[in-house]
Structures are given as C-alpha cells and as structure tokens.
Amino acid sequence: MASEKIRKVVEMSGISFGVRVGKQGNRKSWSLSRLGTRFWSWFWFILGALYFLLPLYATANFSLRMERDVIGFKAYIRAFEDPEFLKTFLYSNVLALLTIVASIILIVPTAYWIRLRLPEARRIVEFITLLPFVVPAIILVFGLIRIYSSPIKIPFTDTTLFQPLTTFEVGTDILIVAGYMVLGLPYMYRSVDTGMRTVDVRTLTEAAQSLGASWFTIIVRVILPNIRAALLSGALLTFAIVVGEVTLASFLGVPAFGPYLFLLGQHRAYEPAALSFASFLLTWVAMGLIQLFTGGQGQAAGAH
Amino acid sequence: MSYLSISNVTKQFGDAVVVDNFNLDIEKGEFVSFLGPSGCGKTTTLRMVAGFEIPTSGRILLDGADITDKAPNQRNVGMIFQSYALFPNMTVAQNIGFGLRVRKEPEAMIKQRVDEMVGLINLEKHANKYPYQLSGGQQQRVSLARALANRPQVLLLDEPLSALDAKIRVSLRAEIRAIQKSLGITAIFVTHDQEEALSISDRIVVMNVGEMEQVGTPFEIYNFPKTRFVANFVGSLNTADAEVVDPAKGLVSMDGVQLEAAEGTDGRKKGDKVKIAIRPERLSFASEQKKANVVDCIIENITFLGAVVRIQVKIGNTKFNMDTFNNPFLELPKIGAKEQVTCSKEAVLVLDD
Numbered sequence: 001m002a003s004e005k006i007r008k009v010v011e012m013s014g015i016s017f018g019v020r021v022g023k024q025g026n027r028k029s030w031s032l033s034r035l036g037t038r039f040w041s042w043f044w045f046i047l048g049a050l051y052f053l054l055p056l057y058a059t060a061n062f063s064l065r066m067e068r069d070v071i072g073f074k075a076y077i078r079a080f081e082d083p084e085f086l087k088t089f090l091y092s093n094v095l096a097l098l099t100i101v102a103s104i105i106l107i108v109p110t111a112y113w114i115r116l117r118l119p120e121a122r123r124i125v126e127f128i129t130l131l132p133f134v135v136p137a138i139i140l141v142f143g144l145i146r147i148y149s150s151p152i153k154i155p156f157t158d159t160t161l162f163q164p165l166t167t168f169e170v171g172t173d174i175l176i177v178a179g180y181m182v183l184g185l186p187y188m189y190r191s192v193d194t195g196m197r198t199v200d201v202r203t204l205t206e207a208a209q210s211l212g213a214s215w216f217t218i219i220v221r222v223i224l225p226n227i228r229a230a231l232l233s234g235a236l237l238t239f240a241i242v243v244g245e246v247t248l249a250s251f252l253g254v255p256a257f258g259p260y261l262f263l264l265g266q267h268r269a270y271e272p273a274a275l276s277f278a279s280f281l282l283t284w285v286a287m288g289l290i291q292l293f294t295g296g297q298g299q300a301a302g303a304h
Numbered sequence: 305m306s307y308l309s310i311s312n313v314t315k316q317f318g319d320a321v322v323v324d325n326f327n328l329d330i331e332k333g334e335f336v337s338f339l340g341p342s343g344c345g346k347t348t349t350l351r352m353v354a355g356f357e358i359p360t361s362g363r364i365l366l367d368g369a370d371i372t373d374k375a376p377n378q379r380n381v382g383m384i385f386q387s388y389a390l391f392p393n394m395t396v397a398q399n400i401g402f403g404l405r406v407r408k409e410p411e412a413m414i415k416q417r418v419d420e421m422v423g424l425i426n427l428e429k430h431a432n433k434y435p436y437q438l439s440g441g442q443q444q445r446v447s448l449a450r451a452l453a454n455r456p457q458v459l460l461l462d463e464p465l466s467a468l469d470a471k472i473r474v475s476l477r478a479e480i481r482a483i484q485k486s487l488g489i490t491a492i493f494v495t496h497d498q499e500e501a502l503s504i505s506d507r508i509v510v511m512n513v514g515e516m517e518q519v520g521t522p523f524e525i526y527n528f529p530k531t532r533f534v535a536n537f538v539g540s541l542n543t544a545d546a547e548v549v550d551p552a553k554g555l556v557s558m559d560g561v562q563l564e565a566a567e568g569t570d571g572r573k574k575g576d577k578v579k580i581a582i583r584p585e586r587l588s589f590a591s592e593q594k595k596a597n598v599v600d601c602i603i604e605n606i607t608f609l610g611a612v613v614r615i616q617v618k619i620g621n622t623k624f625n626m627d628t629f630n631n632p633f634l635e636l637p638k639i640g641a642k643e644q645v646t647c648s649k650e651a652v653l654v655l656d657d
Binding site: 199200203204206207208209210211212213214217221222225226228 | 354355356375376377378381382383385387389390391392393402403406407447450451454460
C-alpha cells in the first residue's frame with residue numbers, strides 16, 4: 001500500500017529519479033535510470049580524456065612527419081643532436097633540482113611548525129602561497145632585477161654585503177632559483193601540507209620526543225618518510241614548472257630550456273613538437289616512478 | 305623522599321586554570337591512575353610530567369632531579385598514546401628500536417633489547433610487519449614495548465585503552481599491569497573509566513575541574529569517598545537529602561526515615577542539612593536477624609542485568625537502586641509489593657549538602 005502511494009505521488013509530480021517504488025515495472029525503471037547515470041559518467045570521462053589526449057596525439061603525430069610521406073623520428077634526432085638542447089636541458093634540470101631541495105628545506109619545516117605550533121598562522125601562510133597565482137612572473141622578475149641589480153648594503157650604513165646578484169653567474173643562478181621557489185610555492189606547500197594532514201603529526205612528534213629524538217631527527221626520520229608521496233608530487237610539479245619556465249629565464253638571461261624551446265618554436269616546426277612530446281613522456285615516466293616508489297606508503301597511510 | 309614528586313603545580317592556558325595546585329608524591333614501582341571526567345586536567349598533568357606542557361608554577365622532581373623545565377627528549381620518560389602513535393614507515397622491530405637508535409646504542413644491544421621486548425608482548429611473529437598490518441590491540445602492545453625499550457624512569461599512559469573494544473581492553477589492561485609489576489616500573493595511567501582505574505591501580509587520584517578531589521587506594525576511593533563528586537563519579541550511587549538528627553549516634557533522617565551512619569556526622573550539629581549516599585550493592589532485603597537500618601519500602605521496578613538484578617525501591621519519597629547477584633532460584637518480589645530493606649551503618653555515607 002505504502003509503495004503504491006509513493007508511486008502515485010511520484011507519477012503525479014512527473015518526477016522520475018530512479019526511486020524503487022513498486023514491484024517489477026519499478027525495478028525496471030530503477031535499473032534504466034542507473035544505466036543512464038553510468039552512461040553520463042562515461043560520457044564526461046571520455047570527453048575529458050579526449051580534451052587531453054587529442055592535442056597530445058596531434059603533437060606526437062606532427063613530430064613524426066618531418067619527412068614528407070614518411071613517419072619517422074627525424075625531428076627527434078635533429079632536436080637531440082643540437083648541442084644547445086643538451087646544454088639548456090641539463091642546466092634547467094640542475095636548476096629544478098636546486099629549487100626542489102631549497103623548497104623542501106624551506107617549506108617542510110614551515111608547514112610542520114604551522115601544523116604543530118602555529119595553526120592560527122595557517123590562513124596567512126596559505127594566502128601567501130597563493131600569491132604566485134595572482135602576481136604574474138613578469139612582475140616577480142622585474143622586482144628581483146630592480147632590487148638585486150644594485151649592491152646590497154647593511155641598512156643605514158655604507159657597508160656592502162654583496163655585489164649586485166645580476167652581475168655574476170652564480171648570483172643570477174641564486175636569483176632564478178629563488179624566483180622558481182616562489183613560482184613552485186603553491187604546489188610544494190599544498191602537497192606537503194596535504195601529506196602532513198594524512199599523518200598525525202602532533203602525536204608522532206610527541207612520541208618521538210618521548211623516545212629522546214631531537215627536532216632534526218623527528219623531521220628527517222619520522223616526518224619526511226611519512227610524507228614521501230606528497231614530497232614527490234610537489235617535487236614533480238616544481239620540476240615541470242622549472243623545466244618549461246620562460247619568463248624568469250628570459251629576463252634574467254640564463255641559458256635555460258624554456259627560452260631555448262621558445263626560440264626553437266619561432267624558427268623550426270617539427271623539433272619543438274618532438275621536444276614537447278618527449279618532455280611529456282618524461283613527466284609520465286616520473287609519475288610512474290612515484291607510483292612505484294610510494295605504492296607501499298599509500299597503503300600504510302590509508303591504514304593509518 | 306618520593307621517586308616522583310609533583311609539587312604545587314598549576315597550569316593556566318590564558319585565563320583558564322586547567323590544573324590548580326596539584327600535589328602528589330609517587331613511590332618507585334607504584335601504579336597511579338588519574339581518574340576524572342573530560343576537561344578535569346588529568347591529561348594536562350600527565351603532559352607536564354612528560355614535558356609537553358610547562359607548568360605555570362610549581363615543580364616536578366624525578367628521582368631527586370628537577371625536570372620541570374627540561375625538554376621532553378631530555379627526560380627519561382616513556383609515553384603511550386590513545387592513538388598508538390606508531391611510526392607508519394617503520395616495522396614493529398624498527399619502532400621498538402627507535403629510541404635506542406636515537407641514543408646511538410650499539411646495534412647488537414638494540415637487537416637484543418628489541419627481541420626481548422617483542423617477546424614480552426608476545427609479538428615475535430609480527431616483528432617485521434608494519435603497524436597497518438596489526439590490530440589495534442597489537443599496535444598498542446607495540447607502543448608499550450617501544451616505550452619500555454628505553455628503560456624509562458616513569459611510564460606515562462594517556463588513555464591507552466580507549467580506542468580498543470571492550471574485550472581487548474580488559475585483557476590488555478591486565479597485560480599492562482603484569483608487565484609493569486614484573487619490571488617494577490613507576491607508571492601513571494590516565495583514564496576516565498572508573499572500572500579501569502579501580503582494577504589496575506595501586507592508587508587513584510580523582511580529579512575534577514583541575515583539582516584533586518581525593519587520593520587513595522581503589523578500595524578507599526570506592527568504599528570511602530570523601531566528596532560528593534568522588535561518590536558520584538566512582539561507581540553508581542543512591543543519594544538523598546537528609547538532616548542530622550543525633551550527631552553523636554550518627555543518626556540522620558531522610559523523609560522521616562531514620563538511618564544510622566558509622567561516620568560523617570562528627571562536627572555537625574542537629575538539624576544540619578546533609579546528603580546521604582548508599583551504594584546499590586550495599587542494600588539488601590532485611591532478614592529477621594538484621595535490626596539496624598531496616599526500613600520499609602515499595603518495589604518500583606526490577607531490571608535484569610545478567611550477573612546482577614537491579615531492583616528499584618521507594619523509601620519514603622526517594623527512589624533507591626538495590627543490586628543483588630543473579631540467582632536462578634532467587635524468588636524476586638513483585639512490583640508494588642511492600643518489603644523491608646537494610647544496610648550496615650558503614651554503608652551510609654554522609655556527605656556535605
């Protein structure tokens with residue numbers, strides 16, 4: 001009786017949202033509705049996948065057609081043979097590694113301390129980490145050049161601390177790594193913070209302290225291994241940003257991979273496509289390695 | 305001089321006084337429980353002993369040394385947490401050996417101690433497993449072994465059984481007590497579960513709103529509560545308003561029904577308003593031999609609780625619970641029947657109104 005009543009109400013209202021209200025017929029409409037939901041889920045998934053995969057396919061396809069009517073790797077060979085490629089690629093990789101190490105040294109203790117002792121500062125720090133999304137890289141690089149192109153003095157004295165950073169190679173490298181740290185800040189901080197959310201940082205810290213561990217030991221042996229997956233994600237994102245970055249590298253005049261790729265794109269057609277696709281594959285390999293090395297940890301964190 | 309001495313310790317967070325003038329001396333090898341409701345300051349006191357909180361005032365001495373301002377990693381104190389706090393990236397053996405590795409002990413000694421500890425908690429087969437591969441009870445045993453591996457001077461247990469199911473809780477608390485006794489280690493156990501505290505402790509400190517209400521053996525705390533809070537918090541209790549009739553004889557009157565108390569009326573005057581309290585298991589049906597504190601009552605309700613049958617009786621205008629052991633051959637009275645109940649004068653507790 002009750003189910004009949006419900007069916008009537010549903011029919012009268014003209015609503016059909018897959019509620020199981022009757023016997024055979026209603027069961028049928030319920031499964032049809034479920035089928036409909038599954039169809040739309042797959043539809044949106046495939047649409048999304050195409051959005052990402054089609055340009056990728058087009059790039060890969062284009063990069064293989066350097067020679068007329070022949071599918072081959074000539075564009076890749078020519079791109080990799082260029083000595084500038086290796087030089088700029090290695091340079092950008094070194095910059096990326098330095099940026100990642102410096103970011104970890106700065107961000108892990110900061111995120112840890114905020115979680116442990118200064119939760120009230122979290123909103124402010126989150127706001128700061130979002131600034132790179134709001135302030136364009138061009139503003140950042142002009143700010144850096146303006147401040148560090150003159151000697152740095154101790155305030156209110158004539159004592160020079162160090163010469164303008166933009167005037168020598170190491171100085172420029174320091175500036176660009178600092179700039180990259182700012183650009184990678186939202187990704188690295190959020191990855192680390194999310195990683196710390198999955199472990200009970202406070203209790204683990206107290207447990208380690210009661211066992212005699214110092215702050216350094218706690219961070220290196222307890223915190224870092226437990227946020228390994230998050231660190232790798234942050235590192236990968238930072239790596240991707242640094243290797244492809246153009247603005248900072250161009251204005252600071254460093255021989256990085258981003259400006260090289262940009263210049264190549266202005267003069268050649270197939271090689272940039274080949275290098276873009278190769279970079280994409282490299283990223284995927286890196287993601288695969290992350291999965292490989294952190295699979296166990298994900299399981300542990302889930303159980304925890 | 306006592307082994308662990310907590311003297312005049314007060315802890316304030318802003319304006320809120322969380323622990324107020326706490327004083328306690330603990331002997332070596334003693335097992336002391338801090339018992340009280342949430343927010344009574346028991347965990348804060350424990351954390352001050354561990355070094356995670358610094359007292360606003362007062363001193364904490366351990367084996368004669370002042371540890372009040374020492375960092376947690378400089379006190380030789382082991383701590384067990386409600387959430388186990390095992391390091392997820394380390395195996396059972398690595399967790400247990402962590403403190404020894406931090407101290408840079410020789411590898412052979414670490415292995416020997418880890419084996420010893422794993423044996424102590426009967427987890428030899430699980431030494432190479434990760435925490436997520438163990439049950440809650442097993443994880444807490446690993447946590448115990450990890451804390452004990454460093455041979456701490458004091459073992460602190462912060463509600464270690466709260467996250468476990470009832471059966472594991474009972475078996476693990478017995479295990480903790482047995483290990484503590486066998487090692488002769490001084491332990492402080494924080495709990496809000498009175499049964500846990502009563503079953504495991506040498507002494508219990510009952511706390512309420514930052515203050516110590518009573519310190520005593522489980523027997524004293526249960527049978528001779530000194531304050532109304534302790535009487536109410538530990539065990540179930542019947543309470544009623546009463547008036548002192550004859551302080552010398554220990555006579556009090558409740559709704560016109562006179563009861564004799566063994567103590568608690570000294571220093572009071574005739575007509576003083578008091579509260580009387582009687583534990584449900586101290587009441588029984590009156591037999592012909594018993595003459596003291598025999599009062600008329602009406603049976604209001606009967607509840608079967610398995611091992612115990614709870615009978616609610618009305619004495620005067622007050623309802624009392626009376627617990628009696630279940631006996632399949634016991635003939636229970638009918639609801640509404642008129643009966644007589646009795647209790648010894650020692651069972652009548654006279655408390656401040």
